[in-house]
Amino acid sequence: MTEDLPLTAEDVAEIVAILESSGYREVDIATNRFRLRVARGDGAQSGFTQEWQWAGATGAGEASTGETVGAESDPDAVLAPLPGTFYHAPQPGAPPFVQPGDNVNAETVVGIVETMKLMNPVHAGRSGVVAEVIVPNATMVAKGQALVRLA
Template sequence: MTEAQERASDWLAAVDPDNNGHDDRNVALEQMCRSIDGMLRTGKAPIRRVRMSLGVASVEVEWDYPQQVAPQVTVTPAAAPVAVAVAAAPAEAVVPEVVGHAVKSPLVGTFYAAPEPGAAPFVKVGDEVHAGQQIGIVEAMKLMNPVEADRAGVVVEIKVGNAEPVEYDQVLVVLAPSEQE
């Protein structure tokens, strides 16, 4: 159990001492704690400050970005699940537009450009590929998942290096239309 989960458990016990789970504040607080725990795990910078209140459910998170505007996360109550709104993002989070067709990662994992260590890569810049051709592998939970081109084209850019972690829907390879189309 993480420290945030332990704190959440303590807070939940204080809000709902008989642990019947019928208190809406209990649900809101648990969702807020899960959000904070997730941010702690995935944040690219250390969190400087976390402020949390239960009355009119709100969460404020401040990251320690040197000389940048820190994104602030606000969680507000709603009739349905708690909503999270990101007020600002760091400048480095802006993703440039991809020119050409992007072949994206189908899941989160580690990208491999070759079938095994030391082997030639599936594709190189300048290679012509056809729809359904394997261009890489994404390993997730010890399973090797093939990544295939979803259309024909010429590889103009490989955006991810071998054995690098990738996110869902991250651009792996950029294809330009082939001359045969």
């Protein structure tokens, strides 16, 4: 199931602009699909921070299937560093970053997660051999969801 992000980067920028012109320090928006928290930084940490959580996700390690997947339950899994859409290749029609049987090291990019129109590389994090690419291409993933399994 492929879904678009519930808000665009422009939507979040507009929320930040509203927050910036108000006397409030943070805004917390929750819907049936997601939760977005935007907060104003303090002192040395100027600017704004944002935090996403998809509806039904109770935190890192909770997959969209409801099955708990995390470093504790599957130490061979490469986990999504943030929520978004997982892609196997850098662009449509390009060969995938990795396939089962490929040797990888800690810095090898195994895929990308697109969040808010930003492409975030996902690194293997350790050396090994790709045993399985768990998530289909162009699939929405939660933070902490297993993407690739190494052997």
